Amino acid sequence: MITIINIETIKQIKLFSGLEDHDLKKIAEVVKERVLPAGTTLFKEGDVGDAFYLLKDGIVEVNKENSPAINDIKSSDESNFFGEMALVEGAPRNATIKTKIESTVLEIDKVNFDMLLRLNSFIALRIMTALTQRIRRTTAVMKAVSIEEEKSGKLITLFSPKGGAGKSVTAANMSAGIAKLTGKKALLIDLDLQFGDLAFMLGLKPKRSIADLVEAESETADDLKKFLSEHPHGFSVLPSPFKPEQSEMVTSNHLRKIIKVAKTIFDYIIIDTHSLFQDLTINSLDISDYICLIMAPELNHIKSMMQCMKVIETLKYPPEKIRMILNREECMYAISKPEIEASLKRKFDYSLHDDWKNALSMVNEQKTIFDTTSESVYRTDFIHMITGLTGEKITEEAQKSGLLGTLKGWFGGKEKGK
Numbered sequence: 210m211i212t213i214i215n216i217e218t219i220k221q222i223k224l225f226s227g228l229e230d231h232d233l234k235k236i237a238e239v240v241k242e243r244v245l246p247a248g249t250t251l252f253k254e255g256d257v258g259d260a261f262y263l264l265k266d267g268i269v270e271v272n273k274e275n276s277p278a279i280n281d282i283k284s285s286d287e288s289n290f291f292g293e294m295a296l297v298e299g300a301p302r303n304a305t306i307k308t309k310i311e312s313t314v315l316e317i318d319k320v321n322f323d324m325l326l327r328l329n330s331f332i333a334l335r336i337m338t339a340l341t342q343r344i345r346r347t348t349a350v351m352k353a354v355s356i357e358e359e360k361s362g363k364l365i366t367l368f369s370p371k372g373g374a375g376k377s378v379t380a381a382n383m384s385a386g387i388a389k390l391t392g393k394k395a396l397l398i399d400l401d402l403q404f405g406d407l408a409f410m411l412g413l414k415p416k417r418s419i420a421d422l423v424e425a426e427s428e429t430a431d432d433l434k435k436f437l438s439e440h441p442h443g444f445s446v447l448p449s450p451f452k453p454e455q456s457e458m459v460t461s462n463h464l465r466k467i468i469k470v471a472k473t474i475f476d477y478i479i480i481d482t483h484s485l486f487q488d489l490t491i492n493s494l495d496i497s498d499y500i501c502l503i504m505a506p507e508l509n510h511i512k513s514m515m516q517c518m519k520v521i522e523t524l525k526y527p528p529e530k531i532r533m534i535l536n537r538e539e540c541m542y543a544i545s546k547p548e549i550e551a552s553l554k555r556k557f558d559y560s561l562h563d564d565w566k567n568a569l570s571m572v573n574e575q576k577t578i579f580d581t582t583s584e585s586v587y588r589t590d591f592i593h594m595i596t597g598l599t600g601e602k603i604t605e606e607a608q609k610s611g612l613l614g615t616l617k618g619w620f621g622g623k624e625k626g627k
């Protein structure tokens with residue numbers, strides 16, 4: 210509905226306060242009042258701008274594509290007008306405006322808006338001031354968003370349908386390897402919430418766990434850092450709860466929030482899980498960039514992996530997201546890799562040789578395979594897997610320290626668990 214309005218209405222508009230009556234009269238003659246129901250789109254981003262609006266009553270929502278909502282404009286705001294940018298610049302509308310509740314706007318078309326700016330320098334100045342503030346606020350929001358997007362860490366979840374396949378030892382060595390070999394920032398999360406013991410396996414003495422983080426309802430990157438334990442190799446660990454009964458405290462929503470924040474400060478986030486398909490684990494798989502399915506070369510692992518692959522199929526993940534890892538390759542009485550691949554109808558992406566000494570030295574002596582410069586095929590397997598998964602370059606120093614093992618591993622030498 211459009212109505213012509215009187216000078217008294219114009220007087221109540223802040224933008225026009227202090228104007229002489231003859232100026233107010235001129236404005237009243239060119240302003241049209243429109244009452245708009247809630248949810249009306251006044252104009253869309255990209256439209257040609259042909260009018261300027263003053264919000265007499267109500268609230269409108271300002272939205273920009275690829276950007277969070279900038280804010281609402283209320284009739285009680287100091288700058289309770291919009292649409293000026295396109296008219297001043299002659300550019301398309303840079304945002305979409307929609308009424309949040311039933312609202313009354315005063316509309317001034319482009320020709321009359323130009324007349325208004327010429328009429329009184331006060332009006333021009335007020336509009337310019339509001340314009341500058343809005344541009345500044347928009348730039349600040351965009352900057353905050355781009356800082357958040359600057360780092361967007363990759364999430365790798367290790368899962369096995371059978372317990373004892375080597376998820377924890379592999380997750381810990383993988384994190385150590387990423388930190389030591391590539392210099393990238395890595396976070397290891399122990400999502401085996403009831404009996405996870407990664408912090409212990411890594412010789413850490415954490416004071417806080419994932420349960421404390423969730424309880425504190427922390428939401429920022431700085432908050433998250435307070436709950437992490439630092440490993441000497443340069444990666445961080447978010448330990449599992451100290452008491453099994455605290456496992457219930459961590460929900461899928463918590464996990465998603467933690468990962469969202471962690472991705473802004475870490476290049477790689479590695480999650481160790483337990484061997485159960487349940488809500489939390491599936492959520493972890495859903496949001497992962499890579500799912501590493503790990504198994505040992507044993508008959509019961511093959512059977513469980515076949516079932517697991519069927520479930521994974523129903524979850525419809527893109528095939529490139531799934532990486533198959535054969536752990537303990539060539540252990541005593543192992544079923545051979547080609548035989549397993551034939552049963553699974555799937556090739557392994559990576560394999561880790563059987564190396565009880567190096568694997569156990571983490572469990573018993575809290576040492577990762579990157580603690581020493583000693584060479585082994587197992588270590589070489591890790592280097593191969595880490596470079597394959599991350600696509601990162603290995604630093605020169607790291608290359609030197611493990612070069613012999615690397616060469617032997619790739620050219621057929623076998624030097625097991627020295």
Ligand SMILES: Nc1ncnc2c1ncn2[C@@H]1O[C@H](COP(=O)(O)OP(=O)(O)OP(=O)(O)O)[C@@H](O)[C@H]1O
Nearest residue numbers: 372373374375376377378537562563564565568569
């Ligand atoms: N490549 C390997 N060579 C020899 N032993 C290994 C290897 N990888 C893991 N192990 C051993 O297998 C055992 C189980 O490993 P780990 O705890 O990592 O398995 P998991 O999948 O995390 O088990 P759980 O399901 O109980 O959490 C450990 O004793 C570990 O030392």
Ligand SMILES: [Mg+2]
Nearest residue numbers: 376377378401
């Ligand atoms: Mg484990």
